[in-house]
């Protein structure tokens with residue numbers, strides 16, 4: 001199990017690389033071809049770091065699709081590109097993400113801070129981004145399967161019906177590695 005310190009180093013390095021890395025034109029075309037115009041518009045609203053991270057998750061998922069049908073593959077890659085769409089609800093900085101790692105196991109702190117400061121708002125969005133994204137996706141009438149993958153992408157205990165259970169496992173593993 002990762003300690004809080006190693007989690008901070010890991011998260012910090014992850015975001016630092018995401019900020020430094022460019023997005024290649026061919027990756028933009030790849031994402032555009034996978035998503036419909038409405039979904040792609042949401043993808044473009046992610047911060048550059050989150051777009052880079054989402055593309056990395058999608059590339060990893062793309063390497064695990066050999067046993068999937070075309071529909072399952074498309075659903076998995078869409079969810080990879082959009083799973084963190086809830087983070088658009090606040091301009092999250094690296095330090096917000098680090099403070100969140102420190103406080104995420106202390107929900108009463110997150111709750112107490114929420115009303116009081118912009119930091120509280122940032123931490124609340126970090127804590128709730130799966131639900132925020134899923135609720136927005138549902139309001140946009142996206143498929144219930146895509147909504148479920150966005151909602152549960154951090155929930156390691158969730159049990160979904162197949163093929164979603166298989167897809168959420170691939171998505172969660174790729175997200176943790178990226």
Ligand SMILES: [Fe+2]
Nearest residue numbers: 083084153154
């Ligand atoms: Fe996430």
Ligand SMILES: [Fe+2]
Nearest residue numbers: 053083084175
């Ligand atoms: Fe993620």
